[in-house]
Amino acid sequence: MSRQAFAWDRARQRVRQRLDWSEGAWIVGLFIAAIALATVNLGGVPLRDWDEGIVAQVAREIWIAPSGSQHWLFPTLWGKPYLNKPPLVHNLVALAYRFGGSATAWTARFPGALLTALSVPLLYGVGCELFPTRRPALLAALVYLTTLPVIRHGRLAMLDGALTCFAILTLWCVLRSRRDARWSLGIGLGLSLMVLTKGIAGLLVGAILGAFVLWDTPRLFLSLSFWCGLTLGSAPAIAWYAAQWSRYAETFAETALWAQSAERIWSTVDEHAEPPWFYLLQMLRSLPWLVVAAWGLNLAGREHPWSWARLVMVWCGLYFTAVTLMSTKLYWYVLPIYPGLALAAGAALADLECRPAAQPYPKFWALGAAGLSLTAAVYGLHLVQTNNNGITGVVIAVACLALTQGMSALLLWRRDPQFIAILFWGTYVSLFVFFSTPAWLWELEEAFPVLPVAAEIHNLPVSEPVYIAPKERPSLSFYSGRRVMPVSADNACERWHAAEAGSHFLLDPETLAALQFESLPGREIGPKLVMVRKLSAVEDASIPVAQCQPG
Incomplete structure (x- = not known):
């Protein structure tokens, strides 16, 4: 090698080292900024209903289960099989309980907050694979980091922040597999993580990524290595579903696959019916980035031959259409759309700078x-x-x-x-x-504070059951250490007469007046909340059944 060629080679190595160092610094800096934002005051407020209270309780039962009980594989909720969602996040929360030493709001939320923080540098990696320069990738990661719904929902002990993180990880593996088919193993593992987090929602994200590959890199579907890696990586999810079917059979199919997943597509569950523009209104919380992302989507339409443009159009277009057409609408369902919007916003800001x-x-x-x-x-x-x-x-x-x-x-x-x-x-x-x-x-x-009420219930004898009307509060049950059983307003009278002496009923003033229970000895234990205790059969008989009817 000549002296000049050697000098040029050393110069290229120095430039490459500087680029590698700066890229590593950006990755570490993004993660530190994200973890600080995701964990500040994380346990400063109690868990909310519904999902946080349920996730925290399922995780606690996994945590306190005796060794060898297989609760990590077959979780329970108040002693009954929990078939609502796969237990990946619940197991992560149980690990947080174990290492943290207690089941608190902070430990329950930390796994989701950590995964949300991790998704920020992951999105930067996705941008580095998509864009010819690092600038739009960095801008996209910063947009994602400073989007209110992303961090707020990611901080909660819920499944959607983890699902979004695993979706970004899967996308990164898809982009890497375009150059090296061995990364298809990562695609399969990412799909397993998504499915083990939220079931059919993970399959939806996987289908969207498949549509992107079909448009952008269809040759991957002709690669045997791609399919082998995808199948091998998907094995954990397949094995878990097989284990559930072998244990619960039709019950698992009716609850997990039908009532809690497929049925939400064409029928409204728990009265969560919203107009078609519901998610557009929810996405206004991401201002001003929503306007920038709309500009980026318009730019993507003009630059559709580029991979980044194809991805944001497929990701945002198909996912938004899917969740909008679903009959059941909850505002956290739209969370996985924000990585696509952030990539579009990053491209728009980079184009504006140039x-x-x-x-x-x-x-x-x-x-x-x-x-x-x-x-x-x-x-x-x-x-x-x-x-x-x-x-x-x-x-x-x-x-x-x-x-x-x-x-x-x-x-x-x-x-x-x-x-x-x-x-x-x-x-x-x-x-x-x-x-x-x-x-x-x-x-x-929107409801009474659970901590002081839970403290009152915690001091009651375990032999005295507690009921609440008209709505259940899973977070109240979690903090009380016992199931506060729900009773509808229509069935409160029958439950009162059937309950044993010593039972407690938590009623709001409206329900108390409608049931005409004002004559009973009760006490206020919270804002607009009264606890009524059934003392004896004599007291029960002193109230005519005709009076105990909803008004």
């Missing part, structure tokens, strides 16, 4: 940022005027958001690309402050 100096920025971006700033400012003033306790952190978060959007609007109007850095940093700080307050789980305000 524009010629004479080409203007979209004016409605500046107007939209100004409108968000004004809205946040007005809302902050409203919070100050209410003067409620515990809103100081929320006011600071809203003020940070208003300042961020205002500065971004000014920089956009001046065509200054520094608005991107301001927008990312300000949004991150706003989210960090917001998650530091109890307001990040605003659903808890």
Whole structure:
């Protein structure tokens, strides 16, 4: 080798080392930023209903089960077989209980928060596989990191954050397999993780990825190595379903495969029927990135020969169509769409940075940022005027958001690309402050606080059953350490007469008045919550059956 060639080779190695070091630094930095945002004040508020309370209790029963009981494979909920969803996340939560030493809100939520944080650098890896440069990949990861629904739902002890993480991992393996078919083993393992997390929802994401491969790299379907790796990686999911069928047979098919999965497609479960535009309204919580992502989807339509464009169109288009056509609609069902939207937004921001100096920025971006700033400012003033306790952190978060959007609007109007850095940093700080307050789980305000009520129930003798009407609270049962059995308003009278002496009934004032139980000795144990205790058969007989009817 000549001296000049040797010098060029050493120079290329130094450049490659610098690139590898910088890429590793970005990956570590993204993960640290994500884990900080995903875990701040994680256990500061109690678990919510429904999914968090159920996941936490199933995991606790796995944790306390005796060795060799196979609860990790055949989980239970209050001693009965739990067939609602596969138990992968529940087992991860049980491991968190074991290493954390207790079953708390923090340990229950930590596995989901960790997987959500891990999904941020994973999405960066996906972007590096899709885009010719690292810039749009980094911007996409930062968009994903600062999207409110992604981090908020990922922090919960639920399944959707884990499902989204495993979907991104599977996608990364799909993109890697285009150059090396051995990565198809990772595709199969990713599919197993998704299916073992949420059953049929994992198959939906897998079908969408299959449609992308069919459009972008159809030659993979002709590779024997691809199918061998896919089959081998899918073996854990196949084995788990076979084990469930061998143990529960038709019961497993009717509950897990039908009632809790397939039936939700064409029929409404638990009165969760919403209009077709329901998910569009829910996605407004991801502003301003939703507007940027829409611009990126428009850009993808013009650049459809590129893999990134094909992916975001297939991912966002098919997934949004699928969840919109489902009869049962819950706002966390749309969570897996955000990686595709983040990739589209990253491409849009990178394209904006590369524009010629004479080409203007979209004016409605500046107007939209100004409108968000004004809205946040007005809302902050409203919070100050209410003067409620515990809103100081929320006011600071809203003020940070208003300042961020205002500065971004000014920089956009001046065509200054520094608005991107301001927008990312300000949004991150706003989210960090917001998650530091109890307001990040605003659903808890919709019902009575469970912790003081659970403390009352925990002190009752185990021999005295507790009922609640008209709605069950799984989180209340979890914190009480016993099943607080639900009773509908229509059946409360019959349950009262059939219950043994010493039974307790938790009733809200409306149900109490409708059942005409005001004459019974009861006491308030929480806001708008009364506990009525059945003392003896004499007291039961003193209440005519005609009076014990819903009004």
